[in-house]
Amino acid sequence: MFSGIVEAVVPALSGEGQNGVFRLRLKRPPEFTDIRLGDSIAVDGVCLTVEAFDADSMSFALAAETLRVLDWRPETALARSFNLERSLRFGDRLHGHMVSGHVDSLGEVVRVRSEGESLFLDVRIQPHLRPLVWPKGSLAIHGVSLTVNAVEKDVVSVCLIPETQKRTNLPRLKVGDRVHIEPDFFARALARAIEAGALMIPQERR
Numbered sequence: 001m002f003s004g005i006v007e008a009v010v011p012a013l014s015g016e017g018q019n020g021v022f023r024l025r026l027k028r029p030p031e032f033t034d035i036r037l038g039d040s041i042a043v044d045g046v047c048l049t050v051e052a053f054d055a056d057s058m059s060f061a062l063a064a065e066t067l068r069v070l071d072w073r074p075e076t077a078l079a080r081s082f083n084l085e086r087s088l089r090f091g092d093r094l095h096g097h098m099v100s101g102h103v104d105s106l107g108e109v110v111r112v113r114s115e116g117e118s119l120f121l122d123v124r125i126q127p128h129l130r131p132l133v134w135p136k137g138s139l140a141i142h143g144v145s146l147t148v149n150a151v152e153k154d155v156v157s158v159c160l161i162p163e164t165q166k167r168t169n170l171p172r173l174k175v176g177d178r179v180h181i182e183p184d185f186f187a188r189a190l191a192r193a194i195e196a197g198a199l200m201i202p203q204e205r206r
Contacts, residue, residue: 002042004096004138004145006083006168007031013057015077022062022072026082028053035086040101042085044169045143045180046070047101069103070180081169083143096145097138103180104129104188107141109173110155119160119171120149125181127154132183140182144168 008029015024026043028035035041035058039050048060062072088094104126111122123141125133133139133156137148144164150157165171173179 001088002047002085002099002101002143003088003092003094004045004085004099004140004143006085006144008084009081009167009169010084011081012077015072015074017067017074020064020067022067022077023051023059024048024062024072024077025057025059026084028056028058029084032058032084032086040087042083042087042099042101042143044082045099045101045140045182046103047087069105071106071178080172083168085143097140098185099140099143099145099182100185101143101182103182105181106178107156107181109175109177109179112173112175117162119165120157121160121170121173122155122157123179123181124155129181129183130154132187137187138184141179142168142170143180143182144170 008031010027010029013025013027015022035050035053037050037052040047041050041058043060046066048062050058051061052059107123107125109121110124113120133148133151135148135150139146139148139156139158141158146158148156149159160170
């Protein structure tokens with residue numbers, strides 16, 4: 001589990017697809033002194049397992065299902081930087097919200113605008129996620145914990161404060177870019193329980 005509070009933004013060093021697996025090697029932040037093989041790290045909000053590392057880099061393998069949802073390729077991965085967050089430990093403060101690192105789908109940036117020091121992003125999400133997103137609720141975009149300002153049909157509006165702009169890769173987004181979307185963890189669990197019939201919503205009495 002993660003909190004959606006990005007610890008570092010790093011470039012990709014290499015990326016290669018082979019036999020249905022995409023291997024991504026990222027620059028290792030100097031403050032990541034405690035990583036071990038098998039550790040979970042959120043990479044742009046995607047929970048990945050450390051497959052190998054050295055003093056300067058960390059490597060991850062993305063399997064077929066992750067590639068199907070995210071469509072990562074060498075030409076796109078090597079052209080940008082990635083938000084990183086190490087997994088939570090028991091007793092850590094939760095400054096953002098509970099983020100599982102299980103990205104549901106891609107969203108598309110449809111508008112970027114500045115208002116003073118604030119940066120507003122409008123992102124179109126997949127229709128099936130709409131019931132899980134509401135104004136003042138939580139949403140993770142590229143692994144960043146954000147508060148939803150407004151929802152208009154399938155377009156979600158969020159606002160980035162200066163600190164978020166400084167610490168994440170979100171300010172580099174432009175119209176047409178695709179982003180990783182993970183809705184609120186508890187909203188997803190509740191919706192699944194209702195869908196499976198494990199939780200019944202009482203009908204209003206007439």
